[in-house]
Amino acid sequence: MNQKSIKKKISFLTGVLLLINGFFILLLLLAYAAYHIPPATIPYLPFAGLAYPYILLANLLFVLFWIVKRIKFALIPLLFILLGWNHIGRLFQLNGKATGDEAGIKVVSYNIQNFIKYNTSTTKYLSDFENQDRITDWLTQQNADIVCLQEMLYDRDNYDQFAAQLGNHIGCPNNYHENYYKTSRDKLDAIAIFTRFPILNTGHLEYDDKSIGIYADLVINHDTVRLYNLHLASIHFRKEDYEFITGFSPQQEQEEIKTGTLQIIAKMRVAFEKRALQSKIIEKELELSPYPTIICGDFNDTPHSYSYHRLTRKLIDAFVVSGKGIGTTYAGENFPAFRIDYILYDPMFTASGFIRHKINLSDHYPISCTLHTRSSNN
Numbered sequence: 001m002n003q004k005s006i007k008k009k010i011s012f013l014t015g016v017l018l019l020i021n022g023f024f025i026l027l028l029l030l031a032y033a034a035y036h037i038p039p040a041t042i043p044y045l046p047f048a049g050l051a052y053p054y055i056l057l058a059n060l061l062f063v064l065f066w067i068v069k070r071i072k073f074a075l076i077p078l079l080f081i082l083l084g085w086n087h088i089g090r091l092f093q094l095n096g097k098a099t100g101d102e103a104g105i106k107v108v109s110y111n112i113q114n115f116i117k118y119n120t121s122t123t124k125y126l127s128d129f130e131n132q133d134r135i136t137d138w139l140t141q142q143n144a145d146i147v148c149l150q151e152m153l154y155d156r157d158n159y160d161q162f163a164a165q166l167g168n169h170i171g172c173p174n175n176y177h178e179n180y181y182k183t184s185r186d187k188l189d190a191i192a193i194f195t196r197f198p199i200l201n202t203g204h205l206e207y208d209d210k211s212i213g214i215y216a217d218l219v220i221n222h223d224t225v226r227l228y229n230l231h232l233a234s235i236h237f238r239k240e241d242y243e244f245i246t247g248f249s250p251q252q253e254q255e256e257i258k259t260g261t262l263q264i265i266a267k268m269r270v271a272f273e274k275r276a277l278q279s280k281i282i283e284k285e286l287e288l289s290p291y292p293t294i295i296c297g298d299f300n301d302t303p304h305s306y307s308y309h310r311l312t313r314k315l316i317d318a319f320v321v322s323g324k325g326i327g328t329t330y331a332g333e334n335f336p337a338f339r340i341d342y343i344l345y346d347p348m349f350t351a352s353g354f355i356r357h358k359i360n361l362s363d364h365y366p367i368s369c370t371l372h373t374r375s376s377n378n
Helices: 003-034 045-050 052-068 072-083 085-091 130-142 159-169 239-246 254-288 306-311 318-322
Strands: 105-111 146-154 174-179 188-195 199-207 210-220 223-231 293-298 341-345 349-356 367-373
Touching: 003 045, 003 052, 003 072, 045 052, 045 254, 052 072, 052 085, 072 085, 085 318, 105 130, 105 293, 105 341, 130 159, 146 159, 146 223, 146 293, 159 174, 159 188, 174 199, 174 210, 188 210, 188 223, 199 254, 210 254, 254 306, 318 341, 318 349, 318 367, 341 349, 341 367
Parallel strands: 105 146, 223 293
Antiparallel strands: 105 367, 146 188, 174 188, 199 210, 210 223, 293 341, 349 367
């Protein structure tokens, strides 16, 4: 092969790779757009936001490739990556802000998945509650001032006394909880707030006859603060959906693959749209609040989603300020790891010591941080 033919071949390969890089740049722009555009407007756009970490990685690899090959195209993907610099900060932090000696408010948020590490509607038939004891012991060790729990299930004897007993045990005797469904009887199946601080007032938010959040007005250092504990819509995969995901094989029948994939995509689309609507309900509620706000909860959405964007327009993400690493909080085995649990706060506070606690007692990891009033730091 002569030199001219070699140059033509190299030029052709470079062109193909440039086209592929252009495709990933387009996906990157779509991921940025998903942050701002309601899911119902462009139904499949939220999938680009969900895939942002992988799209970002692909573009970073192209930057490295062009640099190694000494080809000037490295600047193109780099510029588009820098265009969404804030997205990187929500995904990854290098140096967390440690908690010093100053006094603060320790906040814990944890989706405890029914205390027993898998989805169920009842625990009455179980005899082993070791996982519940481990979660309770861990919460006690945190010595927190505020604990927000999602998916708190208790349906055994004296269920109506359980919340008070748990609050006393973990050192947060004041509590408020609401069952997810009004139709739930003779059990707790609830979103719950536990705190050391006095509670003045409480309330809850609903969407489609289901509680999506609760709030409590707390007296903290002579100020009143409204604390929200949120749990936005999940995808509601069924057993067969998880079996399809975990057992996926190219050897499956084409029609089976198509059907299973379309079912999963359809459920995710519905969940994206529900969370967007729920975030707007919550946002309106926040505007009516007479007090500064702290939000904890399981959003079931990533930091590159429309619902996250709506809820952080006037609030600060504790991970961004004081977290370290990637901070993924979903710990389930059947779906990629994402950061979907959050602690957000009013600008009257600042945060330190954000931690994603890597304990395997649920399909989520608990998170915590310490909040300080700005006046206490001056």
